[in-house]
Amino acid sequence: MYTLLYMQSKMTENSNIEAAGMSASTQPSSPSSGVCKNRSAVWDHFDVENATKKKAKYKYCGSLIQYGNGTSSMGGHLRRCKQNPNNDSNKRRKTTTTPTIDEHGVLNSPSASKFDQEEARRALVEMFIGEELPFRFVESLKFRKFVHALQARFKVPSQTTLARDIGALYAEEKMKLQDFLLANCGR
Secondary structure, eight states: OHHHHHHHHHHHHHHHHHHTTOOGGGOOOOOTTSOOTTSSGGGGGEEEEETTTTEEEETTTOOEEEOTTOSHHHHHHHHHOTTOTTOGGGSOOOOOOOOEEOTTSOEEOTTTTOOOHHHHHHHHHHHHHHTTOOGGGGGOHHHHHHHHHHOTTOOOOOHHHHHHHHHHHHHHHHHHHHHHHHHHHTO
16 A cells, blocks of 8 residues: 555656656756755756855856855846856847937937947048038047047047048948939839
């Protein structure tokens, strides 16, 4: 009778394990050191480094995290670590919303905190073309100080580089116009 009850409880336990997406043969077992490995999903991203000191090594960055009081610190590192390839919050997101200027001339931009050197240089080129500013203005100390106050990471180009960028934009727009004309004129 006792053997029959034991076998039934083992069969129920194995079916519960299989329902959780694991086979009975891959059921996590507790190592003899007393570590309850693989009870939490965070263990998929960590390996036991030192069972005596209860430290686990993170697979992506190699950090050692103590798990003596549970796996919450491991889970926190998993969410924060920039080297975690599965962490969506660390992936760079490009916004598709175009910045707008309201009736007071204030720029409303959802990407105001994101900095892109190429995008900033393109805006600088468009400003110099639209406002018909002299190229030497870009090398003015006051202009550079102003730009640095707005965005310290922006590398202000020289007037020669600015002229080259304006020429490149002109060539790009000219090619687009030629392609448009050829497509619509039937040549």
